[in-house]
Amino acid sequence: MVQMVKMMINFAPGVFINNVKSPILNYIAPFWKEIKMIVRLFFHDEFLPQSDFLRFLAKYACDQNLAERKLCADFIFAVCGFDREQFDYTLLPVILSHDPAGSSSKTAEHYLQGTQSGKFRKYDYGRVKNLLIYNSPEPPDYNLANITIPIALFYATGDWLIDTVDVKRLYRILPNVVDIYEVPLPKFNHVDFVWTKDAPKLVYERVLKLINAENPNNITLV
Template sequence: MTNLAGLILLSLTAASLGTSPHPLVNKSTPQIIAYYGYPAEVHLVTTDDGYILELHRIPHGIKEAQNSTRPRPPILLQHCLLCSSAEFVMNTPDKALAYLLADSGYDVWMGNVRGNTYSKNHVSLSPRQKEFWQFSWAEMGYYDLPAFIDYILSKTQAEDLYYVGFSMGTTIFWAMMNDRPEYNQKVRFMVGLGPVAYVGNAKGPLARASPRVAMIESLAKFFGKYEFLSFGFLMDKILSFACDERLFTSALCRNILFKMTGANREQLNEEFLPVLLSNTPAGTSIWTVTHYFQEMISGNFQKYDYGENLNLEKYNSKYPPKYNLSKVEVPVALFSSENDWLAAPKDVEQLRHELPNVVYHQVVADPMFTHLDFVWAKDADQLVYKYVLKILSVF
């Protein structure tokens, strides 16, 4: 029996025995926020190329009245590859970053880039069309992130905002500043959690798959499959049962997770595991993943490689242009870890060296801290977030 088939069978058995999952399983980001008594808002933003994206907002903390005159600076939280806004709220309010920021006086906004669970609409294209999925994180940096920033500043009438990116949320930030450097004036300060630009030293299953990037793209084209890892309602329900900490099948969920991102059992919040896995993966395009694969092979931080002919058409060059990190003028704080398979220490060091305005860099004290621990760890509040709040207060 395969792992997946076994997971399905065991989860259905658990369901038939009446096992109750965590109350937040299969709840949307706004529903999770509301569950804890915080105000939740949903905003729709249309990009210049027609994608309709969903922004989630916690306008103020739980103890603060909506009509308070206290100024609340806006802050945008941007998720990782295959993630969504849910990454920042899937823990208790004393632990999750979004609530901590809201209770510290910030107006919290959480973006959802094109193609994930919340952003599958377009003014003219359908997700059933391949044209909808012909994007990578390069387009997220050029279109999605500027659209978020402009909308938030217009809505709040603020001159600039704070930005916290996790993993791909940092990648698209660097890409935006390369292509649209005017946005340096719209961001007051940037925090990078598990920051990713170079990925030549990444390890784990994704890194091992990177040499097969051409085959992956060819198979996707042959089978007409352009979306990557969006499980949908049925699989989310299955995972909500099978990954419940009270069932022995939860060990399988942990092992699958550890094989993808590295093991740190001590920091895994097993109570929230079914919640985490019913929200993640949230889906993206094949090109978004293969863009990272291309960089793992080349060792460069560069635009998407379409092949020589299309590169000449798009870039007037046989090779994709490299991103110029010196264009990131915003002051930056980086938080990295020694056991991060995807934001490897050597790659983070190269990033830090090339960014012109890194004002703070902290390596997480826990030597076993992994990539997803930046948003999922039980003690992320003490190991990371308290320092994030402190550095934000300075700027």
């Protein structure tokens, strides 16, 4: 299958995540067992599913005037990083109609495990079950040195979910990084790669140059 992939382009790669700055995630982590129980009982192990409440919020609480939109957007910023200048507030009702879209509680827990362990590894079931599944008390790490396809890493200093330290750690391990690019905007955050007003100029032009290059290993980017 790897022969079918010419290049991988990563926006804010969530591999090593132990330097997360988001106060929301750092607050949730210590209470995860209680949150997981609630998610299991009331949401069938689906974490942050799209719901009638969110659709109501998008229509009536976040789309009446600019002040309401800014208040609702601040909840997103509290997770991903604050970049009010680049955010298009007219998109907020559309965003809230689709995001969050739900995830399994196991996926959410696996993410939180990464913030605590500082490792990119398989799901940690606990010592006893790990021994049964992995034949080891600790889950095994994914061997990133085996990834030989060309890879481009895009990151931003205003991202509260993916820290620059963690991205550079990933860069040092991957054997075939053809481009590592810091978006030249200090407040550029985790979701700006998709929603920001100037994403075409700040990010997508460089992406297209990478895609159109005949040989990604010899590309020159300025």
